[in-house]
Amino acid sequence: MTFPYNGEIKCEYNFNLKETIESGQTFLWNKNSGTLFDNTKNNTYYSTDFIDGNDIVFEVKKDENMVRWSSNYKNADQIIKKRLGLNHNLEKIEEHIIERDTENGIMEEVINEHNGLRIVNEPLFPTLISFICSTQMRVERIHSMINNIRNNFGTEINIGDDSYYSFPTATQLQKATTEQLKDLKLGYRASYVSKTSKSYHDQTEIVIPDDASEARELMKDFTGVGTKVADCVLLYGTERMDIVPIDTWMDKAIKEHYPDLYSDSNERMARDFEDHFGEYSGYAQAYLFHHIRTNR
DNA sequence: CCCCAGGCACCTC
DNA sequence: GAGGTGCATGGG
Numbered sequence: 001m002t003f004p005y006n007g008e009i010k011c012e013y014n015f016n017l018k019e020t021i022e023s024g025q026t027f028l029w030n031k032n033s034g035t036l037f038d039n040t041k042n043n044t045y046y047s048t049d050f051i052d053g054n055d056i057v058f059e060v061k062k063d064e065n066m067v068r069w070s071s072n073y074k075n076a077d078q079i080i081k082k083r084l085g086l087n088h089n090l091e092k093i094e095e096h097i098i099e100r101d102t103e104n105g106i107m108e109e110v111i112n113e114h115n116g117l118r119i120v121n122e123p124l125f126p127t128l129i130s131f132i133c134s135t136q137m138r139v140e141r142i143h144s145m146i147n148n149i150r151n152n153f154g155t156e157i158n159i160g161d162d163s164y165y166s167f168p169t170a171t172q173l174q175k176a177t178t179e180q181l182k183d184l185k186l187g188y189r190a191s192y193v194s195k196t197s198k199s200y201h202d203q204t205e206i207v208i209p210d211d212a213s214e215a216r217e218l219m220k221d222f223t224g225v226g227t228k229v230a231d232c233v234l235l236y237g238t239e240r241m242d243i244v245p246i247d248t249w250m251d252k253a254i255k256e257h258y259p260d261l262y263s264d265s266n267e268r269m270a271r272d273f274e275d276h277f278g279e280y281s282g283y284a285q286a287y288l289f290h291h292i293r294t295n296r
Numbered sequence: 297c298c299c300c301a302g303g304c305a306c307c308t309c
Numbered sequence: 310g311a312g313g314t315g316c317a318t319g320g321g
Contacts, residue, residue: 024302027300043307131302132304133302133304134301134302135302135303135304135308136301136302136303136304136316136317137301137302137303137317137318137319138300138301138319138320139301139302141301141318141319141320142302143304149320182317183321185317186317186318187316187317187318187319188304188305188315188316188318189304189316189317191316192304192305219316223304223305224303224304224305225304226303226304226305227303228302228303228304229303229304232302245302246302247302247303248300248301248302248303249302250302266303289302293302
């Protein structure tokens with residue numbers, strides 16, 4: 001325990017830390033596996049954030065119905081609660097989704113199957129860059145691209161003998177050249193990340209409109225952001241729960257389980273799914289996505 | 297060798 | 310606005 005601050009967060013309802021972090025919603029956490037001689041870090045996850053001009057780092061572990069945390073930031077519990085969806089009233093959300101399910105729908109089944117999976121609320125810029133990198137790429141590999149960016153352009157944070165790297169701010173990342181980013185195995189996404197970092201840095205303040213379609217248009221102004229990436233950034237990076245990103249997995253899932261909502265147009269399918277499940281449709285998407293991705 | 301991965305930019309029409 | 314292509318990289 002080399003972190004100066006520790007604490008615990010009581011989970012008011014179901015919470016599955018592993019599925020929340022590892023289900024492809026976020027690529028901003030890393031897992032500690034522990035060693036034969038030091039098992040204290042086994043199954044802990046850590047991430048970083050940029051709060052009031054400071055780089056902070058925190059480590060979390062699930063223990064019974066508690067989340068235990070350690071950090072170099074005193075009020076890390078508030079950040080962790082927000083980022084892992086622990087502020088959400090999941091019981092109410094589940095009821096809401098099941099009530100609205102179709103006759104042959106599988107919402108109750110997939111909610112039970114992935115009990116405690118929550119929608120994350122990650123910081124905007126890292127989420128934007130993560131999902132620009134996510135196109136035509138397997139979930140597992142997106143993680144390594146993000147860690148490459150972190151380790152090469154982030155700030156080193158030293159806690160005792162351990163060192164962590166923060167995800168770079170737009171100001172830090174806009175200094176990276178396309179060639180440098182290509183060396184991090186970003187492929188054709190390197191130029192998108194470069195352009196978006198520069199334009200994000202150039203904006204003094206980013207205000208996300210409440211209206212979903214206006215918010216989408218704002219996100220799509222960034223290079224490398226189309227319909228699907230915009231929807232992911234809004235759902236996982238702006239504290240919304242009413243957005244439904246459609247990718248190849250969701251396409252498959254809706255075709256199979258919600259044929260009445262199916263369309264050849266992803267744009268139309270997303271809006272129809274959102275209209276059907278309402279204000280928590282992003283959650284309906286999360287359970288369905290995870291179900292179809294893990295059952296193959 | 298081929299195909300595909302949480303798609304997008306760019307180009308035609 | 311609908312419909313095609315090229316795109317980096319690694320794994321099956």
